[in-house]
Amino acid sequence: MKKNLIWAAVFAAAAMICAAIWFLLPRHSGASVGIWQNGELIKTIDLSAVTSEYELTVEYEGRKNVIRVGPGRIEVLEADCPDGTCVKRGELSSGRTPIVCLPNRLVIRYMDSPGGVDAVAGGAG
Amino acid sequence: MKIKRLVAAALLTAAALVVFVIEAQVPALTAVPGVKLGLANSVTVFALYALGPADALAILVVRIILGSVATGQLSAALFSLSGGLLSLAVSMPLRRVFPAERMWVVSVFGAVTHNFGQIIAAVAVTRTPGLMWYMLPLTASGILTGAFTGLCAQFLYSRLMRSDSFHRLFSMQKNRK
Amino acid sequence: MKRIAVLLLAAALMLSAAGCGREKSASVQFFSMDTIMEITVYGKGAQKAADAARAEIESLDAMFSVSGTGSDIRKVNESGGGAVSEECALLVSRALELGADTGGAFDITLLPVIDAWGFHTDDPAVPDPAALADAMTRTGIGAVTVSGDMITFAKDGMGIDMGAVAKGYAAGKAAETLKKAGITSALITLGGNVRTVGAKPDGSRWRVAVQSPFDGDDYICVVSVEDCAVVTSGGYQRYFEQDGNTYHHIIDPETGYPADSGVVSATIVCGDDALADAFSTAVYVMGAERAQRLWREYDRSFDMIIVLRDGSVLVTEGIMPFVEAPGVAVTEIKR
Numbered sequence: 237m238k239k240n241l242i243w244a245a246v247f248a249a250a251a252m253i254c255a256a257i258w259f260l261l262p263r264h265s266g267a268s269v270g271i272w273q274n275g276e277l278i279k280t281i282d283l284s285a286v287t288s289e290y291e292l293t294v295e296y297e298g299r300k301n302v303i304r305v306g307p308g309r310i311e312v313l314e315a316d317c318p319d320g321t322c323v324k325r326g327e328l329s330s331g332r333t334p335i336v337c338l339p340n341r342l343v344i345r346y347m348d349s350p351g352g353v354d355a356v357a358g359g360a361g
Numbered sequence: 362m363k364i365k366r367l368v369a370a371a372l373l374t375a376a377a378l379v380v381f382v383i384e385a386q387v388p389a390l391t392a393v394p395g396v397k398l399g400l401a402n403s404v405t406v407f408a409l410y411a412l413g414p415a416d417a418l419a420i421l422v423v424r425i426i427l428g429s430v431a432t433g434q435l436s437a438a439l440f441s442l443s444g445g446l447l448s449l450a451v452s453m454p455l456r457r458v459f460p461a462e463r464m465w466v467v468s469v470f471g472a473v474t475h476n477f478g479q480i481i482a483a484v485a486v487t488r489t490p491g492l493m494w495y496m497l498p499l500t501a502s503g504i505l506t507g508a509f510t511g512l513c514a515q516f517l518y519s520r521l522m523r524s525d526s527f528h529r530l531f532s533m534q535k536n537r538k
Numbered sequence: 539m540k541r542i543a544v545l546l547l548a549a550a551l552m553l554s555a556a557g558c559g560r561e562k563s564a565s566v567q568f569f570s571m572d573t574i575m576e577i578t579v580y581g582k583g584a585q586k587a588a589d590a591a592r593a594e595i596e597s598l599d600a601m602f603s604v605s606g607t608g609s610d611i612r613k614v615n616e617s618g619g620g621a622v623s624e625e626c627a628l629l630v631s632r633a634l635e636l637g638a639d640t641g642g643a644f645d646i647t648l649l650p651v652i653d654a655w656g657f658h659t660d661d662p663a664v665p666d667p668a669a670l671a672d673a674m675t676r677t678g679i680g681a682v683t684v685s686g687d688m689i690t691f692a693k694d695g696m697g698i699d700m701g702a703v704a705k706g707y708a709a710g711k712a713a714e715t716l717k718k719a720g721i722t723s724a725l726i727t728l729g730g731n732v733r734t735v736g737a738k739p740d741g742s743r744w745r746v747a748v749q750s751p752f753d754g755d756d757y758i759c760v761v762s763v764e765d766c767a768v769v770t771s772g773g774y775q776r777y778f779e780q781d782g783n784t785y786h787h788i789i790d791p792e793t794g795y796p797a798d799s800g801v802v803s804a805t806i807v808c809g810d811d812a813l814a815d816a817f818s819t820a821v822y823v824m825g826a827e828r829a830q831r832l833w834r835e836y837d838r839s840f841d842m843i844i845v846l847r848d849g850s851v852l853v854t855e856g857i858m859p860f861v862e863a864p865g866v867a868v869t870e871i872k873r
Binding site: 272274275276277318319326338354355357358 | 567754769
């Protein structure tokens with residue numbers, strides 16, 4: 237019985253320490269962003285876990301979109317498409333509408349419903 | 362002898378599968394991915410002590426495959442396997458260190474390792490190292506759930522040890538530790 | 539012991555069989571009708587239902603597209619009339635009806651004008667006044683007749699463009715497909731058209747934001763709905779700039795130019811998808827006053843959220859309790 241109690245105490249302490257650190261951690265803002273290419277989720281990025289800026293390029297039918305990811309931000313830097321709305325769009329803010337490059341079938345948006353909104357009417361016409 | 366062990370293993374697999382599927386109907390408790398009771402794992406640790414590592418491995422793998430088919434979530438199989446295999450790998454040597462009276466301790470280590478294995482797989486698949494932070498709540502939850510499922514397994518085991526048919530089916534020597 | 543084992547195994551196998559297709563939620567994102575679409579379904583058989591809904595939308599796209607090969611509409615436009623599928627004939631005739639109800643503000647016969655502006659190309663531009671005038675003569679909902687499955691144009695060189703109603707209709711059909719599959723909770727977004735099936739899985743209403751016409755990143759308000767369509771039309775969705783002026787894609791059938799009624803965003807909330815889609819365009823063209831008259835004529839059977847150029851918002855009384863518009867001046871439209 238004594239051995240059980242010792243182990244129980246050890247585990248309880250470990251569990252409490254983990255829980256404490258977790259709840260004290262400021263980071264978790266659920267800033268999880270998804271990148272879809274032609275309907276398929278190709279990447280998820282936790283913006284709050286990004287420490288330094290980097291770029292990633294996606295391609296569709298030979299046309300490229302260069303995406304810049306930084307701590308807490310993401311935007312399309314360059315796009316090989318006729319309208320360039322995705323670049324003009326700027327950064328994905330704590331806002332609700334996604335960044336879309338229609339000709340290149342690219343969608344960048346938050347994974348869950350930001351601001352508690354399930355859908356946006358009039359968006360991405 | 363062999364057939365008895367096969368039947369015993371099949372029995373445990375079926376039990377684990379049923380428990381798994383039933384638990385899968387319950388919606389996720391928290392937003393943290395992977396926080397669940399994991400009752401099917403009590404069968405795994407039970408099998409580890411009652412039948413041995415090889416059988417426990419077989420039961421685990423078959424249960425994961427059938428379980429992902431049964432719940433229609435085939436992609437989840439990857440994560441379950443990653444977690445389950447790592448967990449078993451850690452539990453096997455621990456079984457030699459801890460007797461049946463401390464089965465629950467092995468289960469705790471197994472549960473925490475299981476969660477770790479799942480997070481590793483998730484990080485690899487999504488290339489999001491930030492997911493590692495989830496190990497904090499998952500360790501705490503793993504300790505709690507591992508203790509609970511381990512106690513279930515241990516309780517069952519100690520009760521069954523008193524029955525003759527259990528010994529016959531599981532081909533165990535009576536009075537074996 | 540063996541018997542129990544066998545029984546348990548059998549039970550497990552039966553459970554696996556029953557479990558096939560049992561899923562908690564499924565989401566599918568794809569491109570159709572020139573825009574991104576996303577269908578999120580909850581409940582048993584979610585994946586299959588989502589796939590079926592997607593297939594339904596894609597087949598409707600093939601039927602109504604102005605440019606697709608094998609499209610009924612394209613065929614009719616190219617040959618100055620012709621036979622179409624029953625479904626196509628029904629929607630065209632419904633669209634003409636809705637058009638008449640809006641006093642011609644919603645007009646599916648504007649294709650010649652839309653083409654004059656080049657809105658279906660990558661390079662839209664202000665048309666030559668003579669070309670535009672000519673295109674205008676080739677429009678008019680009164681000049682189209684649907685008889686059985688035959689569509690006839692009374693004038694030469696006419697063409698129909700179902701763009702302003704096809705998405706709404708497709709969303710409605712997709713919702714029907716989902717309901718037939720036993721789904722009671724789903725969210726469909728076709729470009730800017732939102733269609734909700736039932737309520738959210740937890741029973742609460744879906745929260746749909748209306749994009750702000752002033753700041754694409756923000757929204758004007760949030761409306762909580764269940765089991766209906768929410769469709770917004772706005773010039774800000776598609777436009778081009780030339781010589782310092784902005785020209786958007788919602789043409790006023792009376793002038794042939796982008797509508798300028800003072801409305802910058804028109805949202806319709808209604809269970810009838812085609813109506814919601816058609817009227818959102820109509821209201822944008824008609825302006826707030828005519829829209830209110832339409833609302834009363836229609837026995838207030840749909841709801842609207844109208845955003846005016848000065849930033850004020852008009853909301854019909856039916857939906858007023860469900861609208862949240864922090865920091866915005868909202869006026870209720872009463873019966």
